[in-house]
Amino acid sequence: MRVVVVGAGLAGLVAATRLATAGVRTTVLEARDRVGGRTRGIEVAPDRWVDAGAAYLGHRHAELNALITDLGLKTTPTGMVGRSRFALDPGPPRTAPDRFPPLNAVALGEMFDALDEVTRTVRADAPWLTPDAARLDRLTAADWLDRTVDHADARRFFPLFLGEMMAADPADVSALHMAFYLSSGGGIRYLNAFEGGAQQDRVDGGAHQLCQLLARALGDRVRLSRPVRAIHQDGGDVVVHTTGDAWRCDAAVVAVPPALADAIDHRPALPVRRTGPRTAPGGAVKVHLVYPEPIWRAEGLSGWSVDAGGPMMSTVDDSPAAGGAGVLTGFVTGARARRFAGLGHPEQHATVTAQAARLFPELPAPRQIHVTDWIHETYSRGCYAALFGPGDWVERGPHLREPHQRVHWAGTETSPEFFGLMEGAIRSGDRAATEVLTHY
Amino acid sequence: MTEDRLIHEVSEIFGRVLDEDDITAESDFFALGGDSLLATRIISAVARRYGVELTFEEFLLAPTPAMVAKRIESLGP
Numbered sequence: 001m002r003v004v005v006v007g008a009g010l011a012g013l014v015a016a017t018r019l020a021t022a023g024v025r026t027t028v029l030e031a032r033d034r035v036g037g038r039t040r041g042i043e044v045a046p047d048r049w050v051d052a053g054a055a056y057l058g059h060r061h062a063e064l065n066a067l068i069t070d071l072g073l074k075t076t077p078t079g080m081v082g083r084s085r086f087a088l089d090p091g092p093p094r095t096a097p098d099r100f101p102p103l104n105a106v107a108l109g110e111m112f113d114a115l116d117e118v119t120r121t122v123r124a125d126a127p128w129l130t131p132d133a134a135r136l137d138r139l140t141a142a143d144w145l146d147r148t149v150d151h152a153d154a155r156r157f158f159p160l161f162l163g164e165m166m167a168a169d170p171a172d173v174s175a176l177h178m179a180f181y182l183s184s185g186g187g188i189r190y191l192n193a194f195e196g197g198a199q200q201d202r203v204d205g206g207a208h209q210l211c212q213l214l215a216r217a218l219g220d221r222v223r224l225s226r227p228v229r230a231i232h233q234d235g236g237d238v239v240v241h242t243t244g245d246a247w248r249c250d251a252a253v254v255a256v257p258p259a260l261a262d263a264i265d266h267r268p269a270l271p272v273r274r275t276g277p278r279t280a281p282g283g284a285v286k287v288h289l290v291y292p293e294p295i296w297r298a299e300g301l302s303g304w305s306v307d308a309g310g311p312m313m314s315t316v317d318d319s320p321a322a323g324g325a326g327v328l329t330g331f332v333t334g335a336r337a338r339r340f341a342g343l344g345h346p347e348q349h350a351t352v353t354a355q356a357a358r359l360f361p362e363l364p365a366p367r368q369i370h371v372t373d374w375i376h377e378t379y380s381r382g383c384y385a386a387l388f389g390p391g392d393w394v395e396r397g398p399h400l401r402e403p404h405q406r407v408h409w410a411g412t413e414t415s416p417e418f419f420g421l422m423e424g425a426i427r428s429g430d431r432a433a434t435e436v437l438t439h440y
Numbered sequence: 441m442t443e444d445r446l447i448h449e450v451s452e453i454f455g456r457v458l459d460e461d462d463i464t465a466e467s468d469f470f471a472l473g474g475d476s477l478l479a480t481r482i483i484s485a486v487a488r489r490y491g492v493e494l495t496f497e498e499f500l501l502a503p504t505p506a507m508v509a510k511r512i513e514s515l516g517p
Binding site: 108192 | 473475476477478479480481482483484485487493494495496499500
């Protein structure tokens, strides 16, 4: 049997590894000149790497933890010790203990209670079968907020929370997708937490190593710089077309984000497209501010900040465990990410430098600034993951994992568990490999 | 309401929010893995049940069922 895997991100490489191990003749076609998809490393000091893309994991990410061990890698805890800075209203930023925002706690609690309730009602394995699916899929998360939460403090905090959780603006996603995403990731408590939650650890030395090591073991089965243009099926025959080449196979695994899967010329055509007019790219631009060392720790600060003014909505201390640099990762998400992505580099750097100086006046100017715009990455089209808008789950959801004849689907957006995360990508690759190995 | 009864009820709120069974009067919210998100949910539950609106600062200084009960008694309507 011969199988072509489209996409050398985590999902594609996990699928390819399982297929190759089972003796299947496997080829991975990758559009970029690198592997890794939405994981990528940036070297901020000699042999000191930070994650330009996916970065965090927790204990429940069992497949990812197992893969890290199998590949001989280690995890390192994401430090979150000390006081935080909040700039949620005009005036100088305020210092607060841990991650307690200077807002009305009762109002925030009511908002989280409501979010938890809607999250618990959703069927993560099949969101379109959720009891209230039709209504929740018509509303945007912004509509849901309007109808559910009154207090100004909660309304102010909600977009920041959603931006941090799923790189979405409340107007981007349906309430059903919001509830699904939060449920799929383990619930609001798990997804929000660092210690004991989904941000507890990072891959020591960078998450990009996962795909690099998987690709190394696959050797010349992985072909770079080969964007797939078309997949034509005729009876039992599948032909995957790149520019100039054609790869004949018995089955294909398409392990790219939904918008890119739609951009492939499928014949026969897909009965239901994987994205629609309301589907948005995950709105994340990641900023790395690099300092000689994590200077903020000496000031009793965790490096965590939340800023309603932006462009960075929050900052996290992602300094390499081995030392050599202090790194604050800034998350620019949602509507403000789209505006920020439209600026030139000098303006981006000036804006985030000014913001860092306002949030952390005790720090010098960063010695390096890295800006990673995932929204306009041709071969990702967004990060953390596709944002399903109103109507998407009810119309397209039932088809997301359904093979199109001999084309099987992988990618974190096809995983009911840990959708949008590395763990979801791995599980999807595993499932797609199982489908291929059992069907043919 | 007796003090014991109040502490018992607040312990139940802690247990529900933290998803823990063995909450005592002296159980420390933070030692049990509590964080800012869960703190808001205890504070909102206390507000609904007793009409007492604790701030984050007050909760940080009183992170056990016994101490929250004491705040409720002193601030209660």
